[in-house]
Amino acid sequence: MHPALQAFVVILVGVGGCVGYFYASNLVLDKILFPARGPHAGRNINRASAIRPWLFLFPALALLCLYLAYPVFATAWLSLHGRSGQFVGGANYIAMFGEPKFAESLKNNMLWLVVVPAASTAFGLLAAQLTDRIKWGNIAKSLIFMPMAISFVGASVIFKLIYDARDAEVAQIGLLNALWLKFDGGPGSFLFLKLLPFLLVIAFVVLAVALAGYAAQAVAQTRKDFNGRLLAGGIVFALLVVLYAIWGAVGSLWGLVMWAPPFGQPQNWLQLPFWNNFFLMAVLVWIQTGFAMVILSAALRGVPEDTIEAAIIDGANPFQIFFKIKVPQIMGTIVVVWTTITITVLKVFDIVLAMTNGQWETQVLANYMYDKLFRSLDWGMGSASAMIIMLLVTPILVWNVWNVRKEMK
Amino acid sequence: MADLVLKDVEKAYGEVKVLKDINLDIKTGELIVFVGPSGCGKSTLLRMIAGLEKISGGEFSIDGVRMNDVPPAQRGIAMVFQSYALYPHMTVRENMSFALRIAKKSQAEIDKAVDKAAKILQLTPYLDRLPKALSGGQRQRVAIGRSIVRDPKVYLFDEPLSNLDAALRVATRIEIAQLKEAMPQSTMVYVTHDQVEAMTLASRIVVLAGGGIAQVGSPLELYERPQNEFVAQFIGSPSMNLMAGEITGTGAKTTVRLANGGMAVSAVPTNAADKGLPVNIGVRPEDLVEAAGKSPAEAIFTGEVEITEALGEVTLLYFRRQGEAAQVVAKLPGIRPELRRRTVSLGADPKKVHLFANGTSLLYR
Structure with missing residues (x-):
C-alpha cells in the first residue's frame, strides 16, 4: 500500500475508533444499562450521568496506566535483578x-x-x-x-x-578563549580576574549576613509569641550558615590571592x-x-x-x-x-x-x-x-x- | 497644619491639556471636596497633589514650600485609595506600620501609633488578620488607619466610599466626618462624584468641569448662588430646571417672559440696559410650587404631568416635554400621585429664581 494511503487509513481507523468508542459506550449506558424510561427513569438518569464522566476518562486513564504507572512498577522490579536476570534484592542499590x-x-x-x-x-x-x-x-x-x-x-x-x-x-573560534587570551597579566587582568571577583565574594558575604540578620529581625518582629526555643534554634542555625559562608568566602579569597592564572594559554573549559x-x-x-x-x-x-x-x-x-x-x-x-x-x-x-x-x-x-x-x-x-x-x-x-x-x- | 496653594496648575498629556488654570487656596483644617462629572480630572488633580502624577505647569506648595518636584513621601501627605490598596501579604498591623517601618521608627513608637489608630477606628481585634479576612468597610478603615498612623499634614481621599454598599457608605461617611471632627488641625482633600458626600462633608466644594474649576464655595453657597449653569445643574438632585426667555422688566426685581409662554419674576436685580437680554431662568425642582388660580401667562410653567414618583416625603413630577425644551421636573411636598396626567401650573418665590446669561449667573456680574 502507498505510505500516504496507509497514513490516511491509520487516521481514519484512529479517529473512527475514538468516535465509535464514545458513541457505542454511551449508547450502551443510556439504552441498555440505565434506560431513561420505565418506573426508575429518574434514578437511571442520575446513575447514567454519574457514570458518564468515567466513560470519557477511561481511554486516557487506561493509556496512562499502561505507559506511566506500569513502567514505574516494572522498573522497580527490574532494579532488584542482576545483569543476567537473577533476583538480587537490594544488591544493585548497595553496589x-x-x-x-x-x-x-x-x-x-x-x-x-x-x-x-x-x-x-x-x-x-x-x-x-x-x-x-x-x-x-x-x-x-x-x-x-x-x-x-x-x-x-x-x-x-x-x-x-x-x-x-x-x-x-x-586563531580561537571559541568566544570564551578569544576573550581569555586578551588577558595578559596587566592591570586589566588584575582588575577583572582578581579585584572584581574579590569584591564579588565580599559583596556576597555582606549580602548573606544582611539577609540572615534581616530574616532574624523579621522573625523576631512579627512573631512575638513565637516559640522561644524554636527561635533560638533558628538564630543558631542562621549563625552557623553565616559562619560557614564567611569561612568559605575567606577560603576562596585566599585561593584567589594565591591564584596564578595561566595567561596566554587557551583553556579547555569543559575539562576543568x-x-x-x-x-x-x-x-x-x-x-x-x-x-x-x-x-x-x-x-x-x-x-x-x-x-x-x-x-x-x-x-x-x-x-x-x-x-x-x-x-x-x-x-x-x-x-x-x-x-x-x-x-x-x-x-x-x-x-x-x-x-x-x-x-x-x-x-x-x-x-x-x-x-x-x-x-x-x-x-x-x-x-x-x-x-x-x-x-x-x-x-x-x-x-x-x-x-x-x-x-x- | 498645612496650607495648600495651587497656582496656575495644569496637566498635559502630550498636546492634550486635561487640566488648566487651576488656582486654589486651601487653608489648614479645611475639608475640600473635588466633585465633577467623570473624566473632569478631579482624580488627576488629587494625584498631582499626592505626587503620583507630574505637574506639567504652574506651582503647587504646602505651607509655602514648593512641592512640584518633591517625592510623594516627603510632602507630608497620606492617601486613601478607592480600592483600599492594602498590601495583601501583610496583616492589618503590618499594613498600618509599613510607612513607619520604612522610615525606621523605633518599635515602641510604631506600636504606639498603630495601637492609637486602631483604637480610633475600632480595628484593635483585627490587627493580626490579613486584609482578605476583612469586610469592605473594615478594609477601608484599615486604609484610613494607614494614613492616620503617619500623622500627615494633609489627608487625600480618592473616592474612598465608592466600593462600599449603600448602607456602609453612609456609615463610613459619618465616620470620616467624625474623624475630621477629632482632628480639626488636619487638612483633607476628598474626591468624589457623589454630591451627597460632597454636600455633607465639605467645608468647601470645588466643582471641576472641562479641565478647569467651575466654582469654589461652601456647599450651601453652591446650592443657593451657583456661578454658572453647570454648577447649578450639577449640585442638587434632580438637577435645576432651565428655561429660556427674555428680560422684559428690570430693576430690583427682574421680569422674564419665557419662551414656553409663561412668566417669571426673579429677585436678581438688573439695570435698564438689560431689557431684551436673552436669558435662562433656573428653578430647582424643590423650589417650584403649585400656582393654583394663576393663568398660564402668569405662571412660570404650565404642563401636563407625564410621570409621578411618590417618595413618601416628596413627590417628583415629570412634565411632558414641550418641543425642544428640556424636561421640567418639580418636587412637591407630600404624596401627590393623583396629579398624573393632570395639567399643573407652577410658580416660585422670586428669591429662588436664578438668572443666567450665556451660561453665567447674573448675580456675579
Missing part, C-alpha cells in the same frame, strides 16, 4: 552507592539543583522587572525567550563552540574539574531564564498598581517596592517557577551527554542511568538509578502541583 561515579552524579545533581533554579529564577525576575515599563521591553523579552525554542542538544552545540579551544598559535559543571549549567540557565521571565512578567503585571502607589506614598524606594511589595505578592508564582525548573534540572541529561558525556567529573544521575542502561546494558543498575531519580523528583513534584493548585484558586 551503586559504593560507586564513586554515582556519588559524583549525586553531588553534581545537588549542585545543579541549587544553582540552576536559583539563577534562572533570579535572572528571569530581573529581566521581567527591567523590561516591564520600557518601550522595547517586548523585543528584549522575545530575545530572552528565544532560547526556549532551541533543543537542549542544539543549545549544547552552540555553547560547545563558545567553549572551544585551539592551539595558542592559531568542578568549574566545568558551571559551564554546563550556563546552558540550562540560558534556556530556562526565558521561561521564568515570561511567567514572572505576567505575574508582575498582575500586581495591583495602587498597592505600588500606596507604597510610594508610604515612602518606599524602588528596591523596597520590589522586594517588600511586588515580590511577596508574586511569591506563589516564584515558587511554582522555581519548582518547575527544579524538576527539569533533576532530569537533565541531554546537555551533559552532548557536551562532556559525564567525563571530567561532570556526571549527573540521568546520564549515569543512561550509561548503565544502554552502554553497559546493566538493566538492574540502570533501573535502580532511575528509581533514585524518581524518588528525588517526587516530593518536589508534589509540592509543585500543590503550589500550582493554590495559585489557580
Whole structure:
C-alpha cells in the first residue's frame, strides 16, 4: 500500500475508533444499562450521568496506566535483578552507592539543583522587572525567550563552540578563549580576574549576613509569641550558615590571592574539574531564564498598581517596592517557577551527554542511568538509578502541583 | 497644619491639556471636596497633589514650600485609595506600620501609633488578620488607619466610599466626618462624584468641569448662588430646571417672559440696559410650587404631568416635554400621585429664581 494511503487509513481507523468508542459506550449506558424510561427513569438518569464522566476518562486513564504507572512498577522490579536476570534484592542499590561515579552524579545533581533554579529564577525576575515599563521591553523579552525554542542538544552545540579551544598559535573560534587570551597579566587582568571577583565574594558575604540578620529581625518582629526555643534554634542555625559562608568566602579569597592564572594559554573549559559543571549549567540557565521571565512578567503585571502607589506614598524606594511589595505578592508564582525548573534540572541529561558525556567529573544521575542502561546494558543498575531519580523528583513534584493548585484558586 | 496653594496648575498629556488654570487656596483644617462629572480630572488633580502624577505647569506648595518636584513621601501627605490598596501579604498591623517601618521608627513608637489608630477606628481585634479576612468597610478603615498612623499634614481621599454598599457608605461617611471632627488641625482633600458626600462633608466644594474649576464655595453657597449653569445643574438632585426667555422688566426685581409662554419674576436685580437680554431662568425642582388660580401667562410653567414618583416625603413630577425644551421636573411636598396626567401650573418665590446669561449667573456680574 502507498505510505500516504496507509497514513490516511491509520487516521481514519484512529479517529473512527475514538468516535465509535464514545458513541457505542454511551449508547450502551443510556439504552441498555440505565434506560431513561420505565418506573426508575429518574434514578437511571442520575446513575447514567454519574457514570458518564468515567466513560470519557477511561481511554486516557487506561493509556496512562499502561505507559506511566506500569513502567514505574516494572522498573522497580527490574532494579532488584542482576545483569543476567537473577533476583538480587537490594544488591544493585548497595553496589551503586559504593560507586564513586554515582556519588559524583549525586553531588553534581545537588549542585545543579541549587544553582540552576536559583539563577534562572533570579535572572528571569530581573529581566521581567527591567523590561516591564520600557518601550522595547517586548523585543528584549522575545530575545530572552528565544532560547526556549532551541533543543537542549542544539543549545549544547552552540555553547560547545563558545567553549572551544585551539592551539595558542592559531586563531580561537571559541568566544570564551578569544576573550581569555586578551588577558595578559596587566592591570586589566588584575582588575577583572582578581579585584572584581574579590569584591564579588565580599559583596556576597555582606549580602548573606544582611539577609540572615534581616530574616532574624523579621522573625523576631512579627512573631512575638513565637516559640522561644524554636527561635533560638533558628538564630543558631542562621549563625552557623553565616559562619560557614564567611569561612568559605575567606577560603576562596585566599585561593584567589594565591591564584596564578595561566595567561596566554587557551583553556579547555569543559575539562576543568568542578568549574566545568558551571559551564554546563550556563546552558540550562540560558534556556530556562526565558521561561521564568515570561511567567514572572505576567505575574508582575498582575500586581495591583495602587498597592505600588500606596507604597510610594508610604515612602518606599524602588528596591523596597520590589522586594517588600511586588515580590511577596508574586511569591506563589516564584515558587511554582522555581519548582518547575527544579524538576527539569533533576532530569537533565541531554546537555551533559552532548557536551562532556559525564567525563571530567561532570556526571549527573540521568546520564549515569543512561550509561548503565544502554552502554553497559546493566538493566538492574540502570533501573535502580532511575528509581533514585524518581524518588528525588517526587516530593518536589508534589509540592509543585500543590503550589500550582493554590495559585489557580 | 498645612496650607495648600495651587497656582496656575495644569496637566498635559502630550498636546492634550486635561487640566488648566487651576488656582486654589486651601487653608489648614479645611475639608475640600473635588466633585465633577467623570473624566473632569478631579482624580488627576488629587494625584498631582499626592505626587503620583507630574505637574506639567504652574506651582503647587504646602505651607509655602514648593512641592512640584518633591517625592510623594516627603510632602507630608497620606492617601486613601478607592480600592483600599492594602498590601495583601501583610496583616492589618503590618499594613498600618509599613510607612513607619520604612522610615525606621523605633518599635515602641510604631506600636504606639498603630495601637492609637486602631483604637480610633475600632480595628484593635483585627490587627493580626490579613486584609482578605476583612469586610469592605473594615478594609477601608484599615486604609484610613494607614494614613492616620503617619500623622500627615494633609489627608487625600480618592473616592474612598465608592466600593462600599449603600448602607456602609453612609456609615463610613459619618465616620470620616467624625474623624475630621477629632482632628480639626488636619487638612483633607476628598474626591468624589457623589454630591451627597460632597454636600455633607465639605467645608468647601470645588466643582471641576472641562479641565478647569467651575466654582469654589461652601456647599450651601453652591446650592443657593451657583456661578454658572453647570454648577447649578450639577449640585442638587434632580438637577435645576432651565428655561429660556427674555428680560422684559428690570430693576430690583427682574421680569422674564419665557419662551414656553409663561412668566417669571426673579429677585436678581438688573439695570435698564438689560431689557431684551436673552436669558435662562433656573428653578430647582424643590423650589417650584403649585400656582393654583394663576393663568398660564402668569405662571412660570404650565404642563401636563407625564410621570409621578411618590417618595413618601416628596413627590417628583415629570412634565411632558414641550418641543425642544428640556424636561421640567418639580418636587412637591407630600404624596401627590393623583396629579398624573393632570395639567399643573407652577410658580416660585422670586428669591429662588436664578438668572443666567450665556451660561453665567447674573448675580456675579
